[in-house]
Amino acid sequence: MSREWNSTAYHRLSKPQVGWGKKVLSRLRLRGSEVVLDAGCGTGRLTAELLEALPKGRVIGIDLSGNMLRLAREHLARFESRVSLAHCDLLHLPFDNVFDGIVSTAAFHWVLDHDRLFAGLYHALVPGGWLEAQCGGGPNITRVRTRANSLAASREFAAYFADFREPWLFQDAESAAETLCHAGFIDVETSVEPALTFLDSAEHYGEFVRNIILRRHLENIPGEFERRRFMARLTEQAAHDDPPFSLDYWRLNLRGRKA
Template sequence: MSEHANPTSREWNSSVYHRLSAPQVTWGKKVLARLWLRGDELVLDAGCGTGRLTGELLEALPGGRVVGVDLSQNMLSSAREHLAQSGGRVSLVACDLSHLPFANAFDGIVSTAAFHWVLDHDRLFGNLYRALAPGGWLEAQCGGGPNIARLRQRANALAASRQFAAYFEGFREPWLFEDAESSAETLRRAGFIDVETSVEPALTILDNAEHYREFVPNIILRRHLENIPSAAERAQFMARLTEQAAEDDPPFSLDYWRLNLRGRKVSD
């Protein structure tokens, strides 16, 4: 069975993501602030989502172009709407980063909050390296290190409980959270030079129980919840996690950690 055999598994509720992705946009803006751009480059946004950061990137490239790729058709259609006024300087393409069809094409690649959804980083980084023109750069961030360890432990314990275990038979977490050292090695194996990686905490505090109950299933645990067939039981799963989060200090906080990734393709 292929990784994406479940037709819903690649899909997101993109309007909810667009509305609730303030944490991802805040982190992503910091990644974009690290770029040294001439302003006329061709840049790939790998896993562009609903295009909020793609739009910011376009603003930094007044004479350049961006290609945004994403696996989710819902995300791409929200991005098309969001970027409708971009005057033809952006192309949005449905594709899997594990099968990226570009070679020697881009001056740079930006990616935020996407790579941890791709389980084979050797293959991913190899594809990104091939997509870059000689001398091209990668500036990226994704989940890494002990990202959401507390939430993962709670969700996995609940998934293994008597009520839910039958739904999670054979379930594998959909993420890879590499640490700074192993991701640097993976980037170098793909051919990248001038590699720099680091992991940083990004504790995120949601407003209240209602915010938590909407954010967590749509942004973090959507692949877990797809396993539970009834809406009533999905609500029970989230109710239990929300009760636990209410007891945290601070309440409704998410123990996010980000992995920063930088590298360059050798020049000809």
């Protein structure tokens, strides 16, 4: 499975993620001089917001996608030496006692081993360091997920999805809290909230779902003609939803601290 994203499309389409992420950042109580990790920074739209809130601080942004990091480098150039970007897998974090805080938005559900992920994040923090994060959770995107899975199992497309496994882990609030505590975090708080999202046209819906939600599904379909057919079927179904072209997003909020 590819680690890559269409970063140009993500940068342009990620208004919902940026909106959710800004709410997460608004919960931080910063002195302004902290060293913070942005775990799964993508194209850096929220990393920039974080840097604005840390006039004397530094941010290290890490991501698995080279495309995302290339765009983030351009987007964050104005912050010069206050930001560093690194190609790094969240499951292989090389940091020990480095960060005052860790922020992550819309990334953790792409990582399928949360025990290992949270253990690595815990090690990366200094004592007293904090984690403030959000990712998909609970019944996130059930509607499009169910439709994509039944389309993938249909006679038309089944041959392409023989060994396919969904690329996400959507934990509920209780199991996420347990995983955080198990990794060593204290003062753990988790919650799941709805984030129903409306896209304004069939074209917008198709682009968004193709490049963000179902990018891994689409990679299994070899030809562009067939990929378009898969997306056309889903878009047609979404046109009949009430309201049309809406996505039943749910966000899992995660907070914890290292003793």
